[in-house]
Amino acid sequence: MSTAFSPIPRVHLRTSLSPPHPSPRHFPFARIRASLQESGPSIAVVGVTGAVGQEFLRVLSDRDFPYRSIKMLASKRSAGRSISFQDKDYLIEELTGDSFDGVDVALFSAGGSISKAFGPVAASKGVMVVDNSSAFRMDDGVPLVIPEVNPEALEGLKVGKGKGAIIANPNCSTIICLMAATPLHRHATVKRMVVSTYQAASGAGAAAMEELELQTREVLEGKPPTCNIFKEQYAFNLFSHNAPVLPNGYNEEEMKMVKETRKIWNDSNVKVTATCIRVPVMRAHAESVNLQFQNPLDEDKAKEILKNAPGVVVIDDRAANHFPTPLEVSNKDDVAVGRIRRDVSQDGNYGLDIFVCGDQIRKGAALNAVQIAEMLL
Amino acid sequence: MSTAFSPIPRVHLRTSLSPPHPSPRHFPFARIRASLQESGPSIAVVGVTGAVGQEFLRVLSDRDFPYRSIKMLASKRSAGRSISFQDKDYLIEELTGDSFDGVDVALFSAGGSISKAFGPVAASKGVMVVDNSSAFRMDDGVPLVIPEVNPEALEGLKVGKGKGAIIANPNCSTIICLMAATPLHRHATVKRMVVSTYQAASGAGAAAMEELELQTREVLEGKPPTCNIFKEQYAFNLFSHNAPVLPNGYNEEEMKMVKETRKIWNDSNVKVTATCIRVPVMRAHAESVNLQFQNPLDEDKAKEILKNAPGVVVIDDRAANHFPTPLEVSNKDDVAVGRIRRDVSQDGNYGLDIFVCGDQIRKGAALNAVQIAEMLL
Incomplete structure (x- = not known):
C-alpha cells in the first residue's frame, strides 16, 4: 500500500485558497548547507505520517535541506507502507531503539510519550533530536528555541561532533x-x-x-x-x-x-x-x-x-x-x-x-x- | 406573498443543536404586565423583516409581552407582505413619519440612518423608542441601558405619560x-x-x-x-x-x-x-x-x-x-x-x-x- 506524500490531502487544498509559498525565505545557511550537500547529515523523521511529519518533508524539500540519507519512521501500524519524497519511494520503518543507529539529526513529532521513550535513546547515540512535543521543553539543559528569537540557546551544539542532544521546539501558539x-x-x-x-x-x-x-x-x-x-x-x-x-x-x-x-x-x-x-x-x-x-x-x-x-x-x-x-x-x-x-x-x-x-x-x-x-x- | 415568522429560517435550525429556551426567565414585571394585559401599550416593530426584527417578535411572544396592538414596519421593499405573529396575520407597513401615530412603544432595529431619521419623529409624538442602532447611544440625555446593569438610567421614564423618549440598546458585544x-x-x-x-x-x-x-x-x-x-x-x-x-x-x-x-x-x-x-x-x-x-x-x-x-x-x-x-x-x-x-x-x-x-x-x-x-x- 502506498501513502502518497500530500500533506493533509483533501482538507487544506480546499479550504486554503493560498497556494504553498512559491519561494520560501531561506535562513542564511546556504553556504554551510552547500558544503554539506554531498556529505549532508543522515536524517530521521519520527511520526512521518502525521500532519507535522508530512510538513517536515515538505519543508525539507522546499528549503533544499541537505541530507545523505533519510529514514521515515512511524508506528507499527504504518510500517511497511511506502512514502514518496523528492521523487524517491521510501519504506516507512517501525520506530525502535535501533532506528537511530547512524542517524545525525532526528525530527520528532509523534507525541510526548514517543519523545520521552525514544528521544533520550537517540541523543545517547549521538543524534541531534529536534523534538516538537512538550516532553522536554521545560527541562533544564534542554534548549527551547525559535531561531529568529533565541538562536544563542543553541551555542555549542553542532551535528557531527559525536555528541547528541535534545532541542525542544516551543508550542505552536x-x-x-x-x-x-x-x-x-x-x-x-x-x-x-x-x-x-x-x-x-x-x-x-x-x-x-x-x-x-x-x-x-x-x-x-x-x-x-x-x-x-x-x-x-x-x-x-x-x-x-x-x-x-x-x-x-x-x-x-x-x-x-x-x-x-x-x-x-x-x-x-x-x-x-x-x-x-x-x-x-x-x-x-x-x-x-x-x-x-x-x-x-x-x-x-x-x-x-x-x-x-x-x-x-x-x-x-x-x-x-x-x-x-x-x-x-x-x-x-x-x-x-x-x-x-x-x-x-x-x-x-x-x-x-x-x-x-x-x-x-x-x-x-x-x-x-x-x-x-x-x-x- | 407571505413571510412566515421563522427567525433566520434554515441556518440556525441546522447549526444550533439547542432548541429555543423552553421557559424563558421572566423579568420581575409580571404583576405590572398583568394589569396592562387588557389595555397594554400599542407597539411598533421597526425593521421587522431583519434578523433582530424577527427576534423581537419571538421575544415578545416568549415573554407574553402585553400589547393592545402591534404594527409591523419595514422598508417599502417589504411593505405589503404579510407576517404571522401569535396566530394572527399582519400586513407589513412601510415606515413613514405617520407610522407612529397612536403608538406607545417602538422597537427599532433597521440601521442607524433609519433610527436617525425616524427616532426623533416618533419620540416627539410621545413614543418610547427603544433603539438597537448606534445612532444615539453616546448622546447626552439618551439612556444607554442593560436592565440587569443600570436600570437606574431609566428613572422617570414611563410609557403612557404622554412624553416620548429615545432609549438606546448598547452594542451586542x-x-x-x-x-x-x-x-x-x-x-x-x-x-x-x-x-x-x-x-x-x-x-x-x-x-x-x-x-x-x-x-x-x-x-x-x-x-x-x-x-x-x-x-x-x-x-x-x-x-x-x-x-x-x-x-x-x-x-x-x-x-x-x-x-x-x-x-x-x-x-x-x-x-x-x-x-x-x-x-x-x-x-x-x-x-x-x-x-x-x-x-x-x-x-x-x-x-x-x-x-x-x-x-x-x-x-x-x-x-x-x-x-x-x-x-x-x-x-x-x-x-x-x-x-x-x-x-x-x-x-x-x-x-x-x-x-x-x-x-x-x-x-x-x-x-x-x-x-x-x-x-x-
Whole structure:
C-alpha cells in the first residue's frame, strides 16, 4: 500500500485558497548547507505520517535541506507502507531503539510519550533530536528555541561532533506569539502580556482537521455531527482549548505560553496570561495580544520594527480594513502581524494591541524545527 | 406573498443543536404586565423583516409581552407582505413619519440612518423608542441601558405619560461583556479590562449568516466562495471586525466597547481596550475578558457572585473541560460565563480571566430591548 506524500490531502487544498509559498525565505545557511550537500547529515523523521511529519518533508524539500540519507519512521501500524519524497519511494520503518543507529539529526513529532521513550535513546547515540512535543521543553539543559528569537540557546551544539542532544521546539501558539512580540520586547521590554488565541484544528492533528470538515458537511445536511476527536460540536462553534485544565484553572496550552515565554526570553519576571480557544479554522492560528511595556514605544516605531523583523510580515491596511487572517498565512513561512495600535487603556506609549496569524503546522511546528536543524549543521 | 415568522429560517435550525429556551426567565414585571394585559401599550416593530426584527417578535411572544396592538414596519421593499405573529396575520407597513401615530412603544432595529431619521419623529409624538442602532447611544440625555446593569438610567421614564423618549440598546458585544463583568465590578471595581471578541455572523444581519452558510458549502465543494457581505473568505477563516477603522487604529466596534462601558458604568476612569474579530459562528458571540481590579476578589468569590447574578449562568466544569460555547447559548436568554480563574500575570487577587458567551441576536439585541420596554411599562 502506498501513502502518497500530500500533506493533509483533501482538507487544506480546499479550504486554503493560498497556494504553498512559491519561494520560501531561506535562513542564511546556504553556504554551510552547500558544503554539506554531498556529505549532508543522515536524517530521521519520527511520526512521518502525521500532519507535522508530512510538513517536515515538505519543508525539507522546499528549503533544499541537505541530507545523505533519510529514514521515515512511524508506528507499527504504518510500517511497511511506502512514502514518496523528492521523487524517491521510501519504506516507512517501525520506530525502535535501533532506528537511530547512524542517524545525525532526528525530527520528532509523534507525541510526548514517543519523545520521552525514544528521544533520550537517540541523543545517547549521538543524534541531534529536534523534538516538537512538550516532553522536554521545560527541562533544564534542554534548549527551547525559535531561531529568529533565541538562536544563542543553541551555542555549542553542532551535528557531527559525536555528541547528541535534545532541542525542544516551543508550542505552536508560543512560537507565533513570540515571533511578533520579541522584536517589540527587545526594543521596549514587555512587562505584561495578555493573549487570547483563535486556534486551528491542525493543532490537534490531521484527524481533527478531517473531523471539522466532516462535521461541517453533516451540520449543513442537518445531521448530528460526529464527535470523535473533540467532545463538542466544532463546526460553526468554538470552545475552550481541549488541553487538560490544571488546578490553577488554566489549561496546559495556556500555561505553555506563560512558561515557555519566560524560558525563551530568559526572563523569569515577564508576566503572561493567556486564554486559548479553538475556532473552526483549518491550519493557522490567530492571536490577539495586548502588550504592556517598561519603556515607551509608539505605534509607528512598532510597525517599523516589525517590518524589519525576520520571519514577520506586516499586514496593516486600516483604510482597506485589511489585516492578517489565518487563511492568508496558510502554507506560508512568515508570521503576519496587523492591527498594530496604541492601547487606549494605557497611558502614553506604554502599551500596544496587535493581532498575529501564523501557520500552525509550518512555522508553529515543522518549519521552526527544520530551522533549528539547519542551525545545528 | 407571505413571510412566515421563522427567525433566520434554515441556518440556525441546522447549526444550533439547542432548541429555543423552553421557559424563558421572566423579568420581575409580571404583576405590572398583568394589569396592562387588557389595555397594554400599542407597539411598533421597526425593521421587522431583519434578523433582530424577527427576534423581537419571538421575544415578545416568549415573554407574553402585553400589547393592545402591534404594527409591523419595514422598508417599502417589504411593505405589503404579510407576517404571522401569535396566530394572527399582519400586513407589513412601510415606515413613514405617520407610522407612529397612536403608538406607545417602538422597537427599532433597521440601521442607524433609519433610527436617525425616524427616532426623533416618533419620540416627539410621545413614543418610547427603544433603539438597537448606534445612532444615539453616546448622546447626552439618551439612556444607554442593560436592565440587569443600570436600570437606574431609566428613572422617570414611563410609557403612557404622554412624553416620548429615545432609549438606546448598547452594542451586542458590550451587553454580553458587561452582563458578566458588572457583578464583579460592583464588588471589586474594575480598573482595566482587556477584551478579545469572537463574534458571530448574525451581528452583520441575516444575509451575513446566509453568506457564511453558502460560502461553507462552496468551499467544501472546491468552489470559490461568494463574498458579498464581507470582502474576505469567512468559511473556515476569521478576520478583524468589518467596522470602519478609526484614526486611532481601533475599529468602531472596539471603540463602542470602550465608550459604552464608561457610559453604562457611569465611570469615565475605567480603562478598556478591545480587539474585535469575526469568527465563522452563526449567532452567538464569545469574549475573552481580562480584568484588573482596584480591590481584591478571589476566584471562588467571583464564581459565587456570578452564580447569583441575574441573567448570568456559570458553566465552569474544569474536570470535564466544559465551559461556555456559542452553540450552547444560542437561542438562550442567559449569558454564560466560565474559565473563571485568578490571572497569574497579576499579583494577589487583583485580576481575573473569564470567558463569556451570549446570543448576539437575543440578549445582545432583541431581548435586551424588550426588557427595556418592560421596564417602561
